[in-house]
Amino acid sequence: MQKAVGIIAEYNPFHKGHEYQIQQAKEQTGANIAIILMSGDFVQRGTPAIFAKHQRTAMALLGGADIVFELPSFYACGSAEYFSSGAVSVFNALNSIDFLCFGSESGEIDTCRFLGKLLADEPKLYKEKLRSFLKQGLSFPAARKSALAEYLKEKDIPFSEDFLDTPNNILGIEYCKSLAAQNSSIAPVTIKRIGSSYHETSLSSEYPSASAIRRELIAAWNTQKFLSDTLKNAQPPAVKDYLCALLENETFLIEDDFSLLLKYELMKNTPESLCAFSDMSPDLARRIYHHLNTFETFTQFAEQLKTKELTYTRICRALLHVLLNIPSDLPAISPAYVRLLGFKKESSSFLRILQKNSDIPIITKAADYKKLLPKEVHSLFEKDLFASNLYETVKCNKKSTAFTNDLQKPPIIL
Amino acid sequence: MQKAVGIIAEYNPFHKGHEYQIQQAKEQTGANIAIILMSGDFVQRGTPAIFAKHQRTAMALLGGADIVFELPSFYACGSAEYFSSGAVSVFNALNSIDFLCFGSESGEIDTCRFLGKLLADEPKLYKEKLRSFLKQGLSFPAARKSALAEYLKEKDIPFSEDFLDTPNNILGIEYCKSLAAQNSSIAPVTIKRIGSSYHETSLSSEYPSASAIRRELIAAWNTQKFLSDTLKNAQPPAVKDYLCALLENETFLIEDDFSLLLKYELMKNTPESLCAFSDMSPDLARRIYHHLNTFETFTQFAEQLKTKELTYTRICRALLHVLLNIPSDLPAISPAYVRLLGFKKESSSFLRILQKNSDIPIITKAADYKKLLPKEVHSLFEKDLFASNLYETVKCNKKSTAFTNDLQKPPIIL
Structure with missing residues (x-):
């Protein structure tokens, strides 16, 4: 019997910490399949990903992932709440995921679950406090933090305010909240993050962060430094080799492109x-x-x-x-499809199980989307296509290479 | 008593043939003021102008023009018929223009007037023939030519079919047609074009064409040839000096930008x-x-x-x-404004006459457009602003220079 652990990721780009998370997720849950739901060509901080989704998929598979799906751009570029609830809905709809694993600074799953449940239930007293802090002009994250702290204090529940000060803890709570709100049977699991924190910019630590790698990569590119040396501390060897070979013919994209x-x-x-x-x-x-x-x-x-x-x-x-031409009034429906970006050959039997059990179509050949999806969902899928085609267009313009429509791009098979 | 001759132009860029036309227009009509109605930053063949409108205005003033107005982009980028009727309407509305002078291959004003009048009147027999040729699948210019030839033959009016084979004759007929259709008091005058034909690409003739200059300029730029030598045969000395000085800090734009x-x-x-x-x-x-x-x-x-x-x-x-985001359903109203791009100091008294006589506001300070124009015309003027700001944006992006909004650009005074 195969067990699957799901991971929501951006892999922008993939690094040793990501490899560690996949290994730990499998070990701690006993799962033998790691299923990644990854942002497409644009990511949640409102920027293009540094590499295209199919390239980031190849790196994920080389780094230990078994199957990679695309998180629709509709969710991938949304606020943390939207991102999280969309991603959790997709995993739910697949009907074959046993665990949801996320990194956190604390590594305390009970606290994440407790707070996630509380935010999903929104008790009256908490809501009143939240409203009053928002009225005082606090930003939503700050107001939520203060409301939670006051609420827990009044209810005499021990809680360290620091818990809400780190981005991965906050996102972890969001995942747990979405799981609770959707009555999901998926069990949350957290892996304590090791190495550099999210905003750390150095590559010298044992586990450099994605933003440190991006920064170093751009600097190395501009000064024509040897990339292989730059990346060997940061990425698993197979991922590093892939990336170095890729950059001989390809380029990366940043916001200013x-x-x-x-x-x-x-x-x-x-x-x-x-x-x-x-x-x-x-x-x-x-x-x-x-x-x-x-x-x-x-x-x-x-x-x-x-x-x-x-x-x-x-x-x-x-x-x-x-x-990306994404209006605020796109129909806020639950996920209606998920696109396969890549998989390992040995996972094809599990892929068939997914295809059998899933409540939503798994799109393996993008050009078939009109056949596979109900008409009212076409425009959502076309937003993903537009985003990827725009990314490719800008890259082709930067490198003067030929354009390939996202519709023509098959999944990466490793 | 001052007399004014109007010229509709693109000056893309200004050359010796343009200087000759202005001189001849004044001489042949006895006018002492040459008023130019010039396309803005995009021209009738559906491309950006090689230089921005204020730069082309400076060159026109250095080459003999007295006052330069902007032909609204709404007309400037339209079909020949639309371009011509819009431009003639603007000159009409100014109420102070005595002659309209245009270059033609034939130099025969009577034929232009005769054919223009005929096309404005559209006799029944001609219309039937036109319709039948269009039905046979001919393009509009070809169908019109055949319909005219047959019509004139049946009416026993001598006519050389070659007359309709050259672009400036055709445009000249369009101007005469618009003048006739609008019952204008402006008298048409034509100057026989000398030197290179419109599509001639060599700079070696005495009067090189604008397209030959554009081509040579781009080639010279790419090979870092000395521009001054390239242009001295093509442009009046003052225009050439201005352009060479300009290109030390500026660049030009082509379609592919x-x-x-x-x-x-x-x-x-x-x-x-x-x-x-x-x-x-x-x-x-x-x-x-x-x-x-x-x-x-x-x-x-x-x-x-x-x-x-x-x-x-x-x-x-x-x-x-x-x-340029120009929809087909923009209100097809007659010109509602004209923007002053530049003038010679000694023409300021005539400018005051124009301002007094004109049926439409003469906009000298673009930022005042909301005060000067009725509300329903704002969006038309904003299309001109958008076009110029887009042109400037692309130029700033190409040269990494600071952007200046078209609203802030005053007329060129020489």
């Missing part, structure tokens, strides 16, 4: 029409409109728009939604 | 939504959609879309309308 397109699209809008895009507030739309003459690049512009209330990531996410 | 933006915009559309843009036919929209995966550059794509029925220029114009 989309600068001209973003300015063009922003120029076409008014403050009113901007508000039709997902994650755009009237206040942010006005700021965009009034600062547009000083637009230089994607990152410079997002930096310039920052305020006490509007975080950099929140702004990037709204700008990305403009660029 | 807009390739990525165009592909992005086309990707966002379906064959149905493309049809909402001006000059787009359902057939062309379908071709665009089906060929999009092989898009490399603006010019390569337009070349690829060509058919027997769809000319290259027609395709460029439709693509440009997509890029």
Whole structure:
């Protein structure tokens, strides 16, 4: 009997910490299959991924993943809450996942489950406190943290406020909340993160972070340093070799490769029409409109728009939604499909089980989407296609190479 | 008493032939003021102008023009008929222009007037013949030519068919037709073109064409040849000096500088939504959609879309309308404003006469447009602003220089 552990990931790019998480997830749960639900070509912090989804899939498979699916862009570029509930819904709909494993700073699954359940239930007292902190002008994460702390104190439940200060703990609670809210039979498991923290920029530690790798990679590229040396401490050897070979013919993408397109699209809008895009507030739309003459690049512009209330990531996410043409009124339905990005040959029997059990179509050949999906879902899948085709277009433009439509890209088989 | 001769132009870029036309126009009409109505940053063949409108204005003033106005982009990028009727309407509305002077291959004003009047009146027999040739699948210019030839033959009016084979004669007839259709008091005058024909690509003749200059300029730029030598045969000395100084800090734009933006915009559309843009036919929209995966550059794509029925220029114009966001259902009203791009100091008294007599507001400070124009016209003026700001954005992106909004650009005064 095969057991599967699910992991929600971006692998931007894949590193040793990711490899460790997959190994530990299998060991701690006794699962023999690791199923990854990975963001496509754009990620949750509102930026393009540094490598395309099929390339990141190949690296994940080389690093220990067994099957990789694409998290629809609709969820992948959404707020943490949206991202989490969408991803959990997809795993639920697959009907064959036993565990959901996530990294956290604390490594305490009981606390994550307890807080996740509490946030899913939203007791009256907690809700009142949350509302009052929001009224005082606190951002949502800050208000939630304070409301939780006060609520738990009044209920005499021991709780360390620090728990809510780290991004992976917070995301872990979100996953647990989504599992509770969806009455999922999937059991949450957490692996204590080791090595560098999320924002750590050095590559010298034993487990460098993805952002450190991105930074180093861009610097190495610009100075024509030997990439292989740069990456050998950061990535499993097979992943590193793949990446170095890839970069001999390919390039990577950063936010600023989309600068001209973003300015063009922003120029076409008014403050009113901007508000039709997902994650755009009237206040942010006005700021965009009034600062547009000083637009230089994607990152410079997002930096310039920052305020006490509007975080950099929140702004990037709204700008990305403009660029990807994702309106705020897309039908907020539960996931209606999942696309297969790649798998290991030896997992094909489990893939057949998934295909048999799944409540939603598993799309292995993208060009078949019109046959496989009900009509009202076509536009959602087309948003994923548009995002990937835009990514590929910008990459082809940067490298002067030929374009391949995402519809023509088969899953990676290793 | 001052007399004014109007010239409709693109000056893309200004050359000796243009200087000759202004001199001759003044001499032959006895006018002492030459008023130019010039396309903005995008021109009638569906491409960006090689230099921005304010730079082309400076060159025109150095080459003999007295006052330069901007032909609204709504007309400037339209078909020959639309371009001509829009431009003539603007001159009419100014109420102070005595002559309209245009270059032609024939130099025969009587034939232009006669044919223009005939096309404005559209006698029944001519219309029937036109309809029948169109039904046979001929393009509009070919059908019109055949219908005219047959009509004149039946009416026993002597006419050389060659007359309709050259682009400036055809445009001249369009101007005369618009003057006749609008019962204008402006008298048409034509100057026989000298030197290179429109499509001539050599710079060695005495009067090189604008397209020869563009080609040579791009080649010189790419090979870092000394531009001053290249241009001294082609442009009046003052214009050449201005251009050489300009190019020390500035760059020029070609269609392919807009390739990525165009592909992005086309990707966002379906064959149905493309049809909402001006000059787009359902057939062309379908071709665009089906060929999009092989898009490399603006010019390569337009070349690829060509058919027997769809000319290259027609395709460029439709693509440009997509890029400039010009829908086919913009209110087809008569010109409601004209923007001053530049003038010679000694013409300021005539400018005041124009301002007094004009039926439409003369916009000297673009930022005032909301005060000067009725609300229903704002969106038309905003299309001009958008076009210029897009041009400037692409130029700033190419040269990494700071952006200046078109609203902030004052007229050039020489």
